[in-house]
Amino acid sequence: MMKFIGEITVALLPALLLFTGCRQETQEVKKSISPITVDVQTVNTINTASSRNYTGIIVESQSISLSFLTTGNVAQVLVSEGQRVKKGQLLAVLHSENAQSILDAARAKEAQATDAYNRFTTVYKSGSLPSVKMVEMETNLQQARSSRQIAEKAFNDCTLSAPSDGVIGKRMLEPGMNAAPEVPVFTLVKIDNVYAKISVPEREISNIDDGQRVSVTIGALNDTVVSGTIKEKGVIADPLSRTYTVKISIINRDGRCRPGMACSALISSPDSVLSIVIPQYALLKGSDGPFCFVTDSTKTLALKRPVKIGTLTAQGVIITEGLRYGESVVVSGFQKLSDSVAVVCR
Template sequence: MKNLTAPAVSLIMALITGTGCNHSANNTQPEPVPVKLYQVRAADARQYTAYSGTIEESETIPLSFASVGTVAEVRVSEGQFVKKGQLLARLDTTTFKSAWKMANAVQQQAEDAYKRLAPMYQNGNLPEIKYIEVETGLQQAKAAAAIARKGLDDCNLYATTDALVGKRSVNPGMIALPNVSSITLVKISKVFAKVAVPEDEISLIKTGDKAMVTIGALGSREYAGTVEEVGVMADPLAHTYKIKIALANSEWKIKPGMICKVTIENPGLHQGLLAPSLAVLVDETGKNFVYVVDPATAKATRKYVQIGGMLANGLEITAGLNRDDHLVVSGQHNLVDNAAVRILPN
């Protein structure tokens, strides 16, 4: 074999060194994935459930005339505050006055006949049957006059309580009918937030529970309230139950019909573990999973979990996790099962 020249030896050594470097590079471990962790804890037993609802008045009082007649005057407008006994509206009284005058005339005639014939009966100059006839005629005349007077009085419509005029359904010249509301009074010094609660949650709500009502129309102002009514009849289509939360409304700023958000405290509603929503991922089959890191080994393990419900500050996990597990909440999308991680401070 011929002796190798110095340049040839240098070339061979360079090739060997390059081959060794490439082989070493191919065996290099992937860099640990930087992650942030969250320590699993029990879900707070005091959870708050939110519902949408509407405001309604505490009491509605529809008022109607007792007789058919033409409306002569309406003295109030919608939104006006009225006192008990205040005159709200009246009917034209022409016909009723005539009927009352006629009934009074008949009563006066009957009274005159009775006064003249009563002494004759007492003296034995008038048969008893005739006396009874006159006495009965007087009683009938008095009753007819009383009915006519009531008809005249019923031409006036008065407020039955202190309240606001919620709706005015009549104007002068219209025909008012009995049992058809002419003016509706509402009481709003106390109002109700009325919401529908799903059937699987209604058993957790009882009268006296505290609630917070937020009204967007009033600048998202919050009002503290109390559950005052819990319905017992379900909506046959929606399978929900109506509940009412009472609110003090001394300033009358809350109006019936306003949309509101109601948050009710439900003790003991959630008994699982709490996990941040962003920590829970979904695989290609639709199953929920998380990455749990053992700080001692700095390895991320995929764990499948079951979700119980949505909470105000995360998700309720009912299976798949242990208390004090460390979940990946940042960098989880770059992980695979058993990946090495580098834990970053929170």
């Protein structure tokens, strides 16, 4: 029996020696990996204004469709898209030869009727003309005047002028084209004051008031931030999206904000709320979304923590989910970190 046990011991001895050597080697490798030095910051809550960001588009404060009042062929187009115009400025002209001829004939008939009326008036006052004849002369003169006025209007309708100051937003007319009444040929827009048009969900519309100040960011202008004021708040929700239209008035005297530009509006509530905020540089972006590194309770291991972010404030980025009060967030030295890596906190 003792001989059998000895044989087993001799057979297992090399395996035991190999296992012990591997274990010692693993321990030596672990000892050779030095902890990474990092700086941490304790997560605190601060008072921040409750705010929400809404995407929208810049629209003109007023848009006017312009069309001719008569049918005709276009002779001249005197303005182009984007051009500023003044009230009464001539925009386009139709060929008016026929209208001019009709007006000349109407003026001649009016002059003839006026002359006849004056001559018959002298005879009528002398008692040599019956009253019925004088009434006929007055009627002829009035008809001639009316015909001349109609001809003048038809001639003037061959031109199209700006009804107010503004900018030509669209031009749908070229020389040689035919124009017709109620067919728009220009769109005149006013952009000295523009609106940022946004859609607000029905659950949030009660937090928005007329006259409230808003920060509007316009991406097309290198993320320029302009100040605006809420002027219009819709009263009927969109039946599909369940959102209300809100218009934010923006002063635009330099004309930089143009209709069609995409924008975002940051609307803050006067009420303050407690929020977790971390420095923006401590926030990292991964394939699964934003994350940061926190340390365990012993502050010896770095743990990868996915988070959900809110808005950017002067104090940092608001974290809406993923962090708790009192935890330690790594704020520097995280470039070499991965999940569950040993760290030393300074």
